[in-house]
Amino acid sequence: MSGFSKIEWTEITWNPVTGCSKISDGCINCYAARLAKRLQSMGNKRYTNGFAVTLHHDLIDIPLKWKKPRTIFVNSMSDLFHEKVPVAFIKAVFRTMEDANWHTFQILTKRSERLVELAPKLSWPSNVWMGVTVESEKYISRISDIAKVPAAIKYLSIEPLLTAIPKLALNNIDWVIVGGESGPGSRVMEAEWVRSIRDQCQKAKVPFFFKQWGGVNKSKTGKILDGRIWQNYPTK
Numbered sequence: 001m002s003g004f005s006k007i008e009w010t011e012i013t014w015n016p017v018t019g020c021s022k023i024s025d026g027c028i029n030c031y032a033a034r035l036a037k038r039l040q041s042m043g044n045k046r047y048t049n050g051f052a053v054t055l056h057h058d059l060i061d062i063p064l065k066w067k068k069p070r071t072i073f074v075n076s077m078s079d080l081f082h083e084k085v086p087v088a089f090i091k092a093v094f095r096t097m098e099d100a101n102w103h104t105f106q107i108l109t110k111r112s113e114r115l116v117e118l119a120p121k122l123s124w125p126s127n128v129w130m131g132v133t134v135e136s137e138k139y140i141s142r143i144s145d146i147a148k149v150p151a152a153i154k155y156l157s158i159e160p161l162l163t164a165i166p167k168l169a170l171n172n173i174d175w176v177i178v179g180g181e182s183g184p185g186s187r188v189m190e191a192e193w194v195r196s197i198r199d200q201c202q203k204a205k206v207p208f209f210f211k212q213w214g215g216v217n218k219s220k221t222g223k224i225l226d227g228r229i230w231q232n233y234p235t236k
Contacts, residue, residue, distance in 0.1 A: 008231065009177055009209055010073040010106055016060050016093055017078040017085055018046060019053040024110055026135035026160055029185045032077045053084040060092050063100040071104045081111040087118060098125045108133060108157050112145035119149045129153035129234075131175075136163040147172035153234050159211060160186070164193045170204040175234040180214025180221075189214060194225060207232035 005013045022030065036051040046056065063072060074080060074097075080090060097105045108131045109115050115130070124130075130151035132142040135158065146154050153174045158165065160181030170176070178197050180189035194210065201208035210230040213221035223229055 005073060005076070007073060007076070008211055009233075011071040012066075013073045013076040014059070014063055014105075015046075015075055015077045016056050016062075017053065017075050017080060017082070017089075018056065019049060019051045020078050020082055021053070024133075024135065024139060025162055026110070026133055029160075029181060029183060029187075031183055034183070036077065053078065053082055055085070055089055057089075060096055063096055063103055063105075066100075066103065069102045069104075071106065074105050074107045079109050079111055080107055081109040081114045081118070083111070083114060087121065090118065091122065094122050094128070097128050098123050101125060101127055103127060104129065106155075107131065110139075110142070112142040116145045116148050124150045124152070126152040129155060129175075131155040131157050131177075133157045133159070134165070135160055137165045138163070140165065140168070143169050143173065155234070158197060160214065161189045161193055161197075162187060164190070164196060166196060168197065168200050170200060170206050173204075173206055175207050175209065176201050177209045177211060179211035180218075182212065182214040182218040183216065186214055186216060191225075198225065198230060207234050209233065 033051045036047050040047040040050045104127050106129045110133045112132045128151055130149050132146045134140060134142050134156050155175035156173055157177045159179035161178055178194055181187050198208050208230055209232055210223055210225050212218050212223045215221045
């Protein structure tokens with residue numbers, strides 16, 4: 001339920017919650033749902049329920065046992081702000097993040113409305129980064145929501161990028177990640193969409209991280225944009 005990650009913008013994953021449900025266009029080809037199905041078929045006890053939302057109370061304190069500072073992606077296999085995750089459980093996760101202050105925690109949600117609702121009830125230590133997924137122009141309201149959250153670092157995951165997003169409100173954003181969809185059924189991402197976001201980030205002086213072009217074989221398509229790799233991080 002935790003392990004070193006191949007996701008380039010983090011180091012390790014921590015999954016006190018597994019399972020989710022699809023709520024927007026970026027969810028259609030969800031990699032976590034595919035992986036959960038495979039793990040269930042392999043008899044993994046954490047996925048007895050498949051991709052149904054499942055709380056793993058015994059994993060809440062795991063980061064406290066990791067003594068070496070790490071960058072940790074919280075719930076790569078779920079969404080901490082899913083409506084089926086109780087507020088008390090979310091608070092417990094936040095307490096662990098606050099206590100494990102030598103780590104950096106990265107949270108990502110598509111449920112920005114619930115995030116805004118619960119944010120005043122949560123502690124926001126400086127080692128917690130909060131992000132929202134904005135896969136197309138249709139979901140830019142999530143940017144307004146994340147701007148209301150008192151996280152030290154607020155970021156956007158524009159992955160999978162499904163449409164052009166010509167106007168991003170970046171004045172309260174500290175980091176932008178962009179990537180194309182990968183795996184079976186992956187949808188095409190146009191280069192001009194990526195360039196537009198990169199240019200907007202440069203104008204606003206927001207670090208820009210280009211993860212991948214994606215596709216069925218993402219290792220073949222790579223991550224080169226206009227002759228170079230763009231993998232900038234926010235200042236912690």
